[in-house]
Amino acid sequence: MSGEHAGLLGVLIAVLGGAIRVGTPFLFVSLGECLTEKSGRINLGLEGNLVMGAMSGYAISYLSGSAWLGVLAAGLAGALLGALHALLCQQRNVNDIAVGIALMLFGTGLAFFLGKAFIQPTAPRLPAIALGGWSGSPVVRAALEINVLFVIGALLAPAMGWFFRNARWGLMVRTVGESTDAALAMGLDVNRVRFFSTVAGGFLAGVGGSFLSLYYPGSWNEGLSSGQGLMAVALVIFARWNPVSCFYASLLFGGAAALGPALQSVGITWGYYLFNAAPYVLTLLIMIATSSSRRTLTGMPGAFTR
Amino acid sequence: MRLLEPLLIPLAALVVSLLLFGVFVALAGHNPLQVYHSIYRGAFGSWFSWQNTLVRASPLMLTAMCTALPARVGLIVIGGEGAVVVGALAAALVGIGLNGVFAPVAVIGLMLLAAMACGGLWVAAVGALRHYRGVNETISSLLFNYIAIAILNFLVIGPLRDPASLNKPASVPIGSDNMIGNIAESSVHWGLAYGLLACLTLWLVVRRSTMGFAMDVIGGNPRAAYLAGLPVGRLVILACLLGGAAAGVAGMLEVAAVHGRLSSSVNAGYGYAGILVAFLARHNPLAIIPVALLLGGIRASGGLLQRSHDLPDATVLVLQGIIFLVILASESLYGRTPLSQRPGVTR
Known part of the structure; x- marks a missing residue:
């Protein structure tokens, strides 16, 4: 095998491994956002949930010694922020986008405040399943260390798709998101359905945050998130409000984000920081290509047509 | 009433x-009462804290405009952070390139123009995408922030890096002659005047001109604005352009009044705080002045809270x-x- 070939293969494997590792938080926040948006509300504040989740997950894992308890705590912290979003948005004249921005600032501020004490200590991390044991190459083995949370997320995506298609509650969420009038005519409590959708979405975003602090990069500090929570909204648009597409989109974004480090690992360092912009440029290009000022997007919940 | x-x-x-x-x-x-007291002392308690507050308030006045003006035509833009970065970048490039070529007054003037043009076009692109392609402006402006920061990091660590800056990568300085000085004997730089001037001018535009009235019509009811024959697209883009230009000036101030060179420190979080200022002021440029002072004060008191209460x-x-x-x-x-x-x- 020539050196150049090994380099290219190394990049590909590193991008694949990175797609899974970097993509897992994307997966959870996008599934959470998808659920919330299906009910007809946009939660732009999932970045706050993500950072809060990362902090509380790490703190609880450190204090209790159990990483899984940390994941649960992260989800609950996210759910609380989601509840706050839902309660504020159901007031008259309150804009859900603005509340999202506020919760993003509040959630990150709160996480930095409470998390100050947990920057130094080392908490137990989440376990990984080594799927690369067959390979002799350490690069391959490192790339195929699959975290259990990724598996859970990968199963959750089709489950959520089934939920929207077949489950009674899933249909309720979709009805509320498509047309409040129809929902009211059916006797559904619109605010209550949206409340639970936002809370559950917030829970998932919190869990996504715990992946950051408990697995990869695997420690808590204030620069942990690079806006994964903010990208959730763009991801869901890209995935056309389809949970299974959210899964593929998350992998794509994770791969795009892993491109810079992967190239660096084979010695291409030029433009490392430009490659950091790859996921954002990708999102932007996709949005430009798929949006239109004349028609609405396929799959978009009816509540968003203005 | x-x-x-x-x-x-x-x-x-x-x-x-x-x-x-x-x-x-x-x-x-x-003790909450003691904390309140410290916030007051740290923000407005003495001439020293007033100066700290004023220094922080001026960029907030400018970045708030980046949310407030597009909001008047019904857009929620959160791209202030990106416009600050792009403005700082433009100002630094002009400052470094023309250092010693022209007189400092001309260099400062050109830095200001470059920052306004680049910041303005950066956010105007958001407005144009919204108008012509229906791209959600909130998300695209957010993505623009991250792209701007990536470009900044690339340039500061790569092509623009001063080899002498070892630990913290930064560009070469723009030259001390080209810096905007402080007002009289204070430690408050002239950026405060830029902020106040921007707020007053844009208030006149928004509240006292036909253009501002047309913008409010678009914000209230775009369909009615179309039927009335208003140039909706042009005004939407213009509102974004003006807001972005203001935020670009905030970036120029970070280079030409605070740091003197380009580094990742120019991205000091004023963009996101500006969103809060704009909402608090209900997108009224005149109300932005007191709100920016209040928020600037709160931010200025952070140091004192840390020292006297051990609060993070x-x-x-x-x-x-x-x-x-x-x-x-x-x-x-x-x-x-x-x-x-x-x-x-x-x-």
Whole structure:
């Protein structure tokens, strides 16, 4: 095998491994956002949930010694922020986008405040399943260390798709998101359905945050998130409000984000920081290509047509 | 009496947020009254703290405009952070390139123009994408922030890096002659004047010109604006351009008044705080001045809170977040207070 070939293969494997590792938080926040948006509300504040989740997950894992308890705590912290979003948005004249921005600032501020004490200590991390044991190459083995949370997320995506298609509650969420009038005519409590959708979405975003602090990069500090929570909204648009597409989109974004480090690992360092912009440029290009000022997007919940 | 509502509701919301914040610090084991006192001392208690407050308020006035002006045509733009970075980048490139070529006055003028042009075009692109392609402006402006920061990091660590800056990568300085000095004997740089001037000018545009009126029509009802024959697209893009230009100036100030060179420090979080200022001021450029002073004061008091109460520097972020949430919740009160139900006053 020539050196150049090994380099290219190394990049590909590193991008694949990175797609899974970097993509897992994307997966959870996008599934959470998808659920919330299906009910007809946009939660732009999932970045706050993500950072809060990362902090509380790490703190609880450190204090209790159990990483899984940390994941649960992260989800609950996210759910609380989601509840706050839902309660504020159901007031008259309150804009859900603005509340999202506020919760993003509040959630990150709160996480930095409470998390100050947990920057130094080392908490137990989440376990990984080594799927690369067959390979002799350490690069391959490192790339195929699959975290259990990724598996859970990968199963959750089709489950959520089934939920929207077949489950009674899933249909309720979709009805509320498509047309409040129809929902009211059916006797559904619109605010209550949206409340639970936002809370559950917030829970998932919190869990996504715990992946950051408990697995990869695997420690808590204030620069942990690079806006994964903010990208959730763009991801869901890209995935056309389809949970299974959210899964593929998350992998794509994770791969795009892993491109810079992967190239660096084979010695291409030029433009490392430009490659950091790859996921954002990708999102932007996709949005430009798929949006239109004349028609609405396929799959978009009816509540968003203005 | 309805005129009092826009004043009284935000004030009441501020009081409520301070109370909630008091509960929060009490839960964290601190005496709320002492913390309030420290915030006051750190923000407005002495000439020294006033100077700190003013230095922080000027960029907030400029970045708030980046959300406030597009909001008048009905767009929620959160791209202030990116415009600050792009403005700083443009100013630094001009400053470094023309250092010693022209007289300092001309260099400063050109830096200002470059920052305004680049910041303005950066956000105008968001408005154009929204108008011509229907791309959600909130998300695209957010993505623009990250792209701007990536370009900044690339240039500061790569092509523009001063080899002498070892630990913290930065560009070569723009030259001390090309810096904007301080006002009289104070430690407040002239950027404050830029901020005040921008607020006043844009207030005149928004409230006293036909263009501003047309923008409000678009913000209130775009369909009616179309039917009235208003150039909707042009005005939407113009509102974004003006807002972005203001935020670009904030970036120029970071280079030409604070750091003297380009580094990742020019991205100091004024963009996101500016969103809060704009919402608190209800997108009124004149109201942005006192709100920016208030927020600047809160941010300035962070250091004192850390020193005298051992509170983390994120405390001011929590207070900021609480204020933002309560202000948004208070939006639902408009038209429902006893003030708005006076007989003889029609809606």
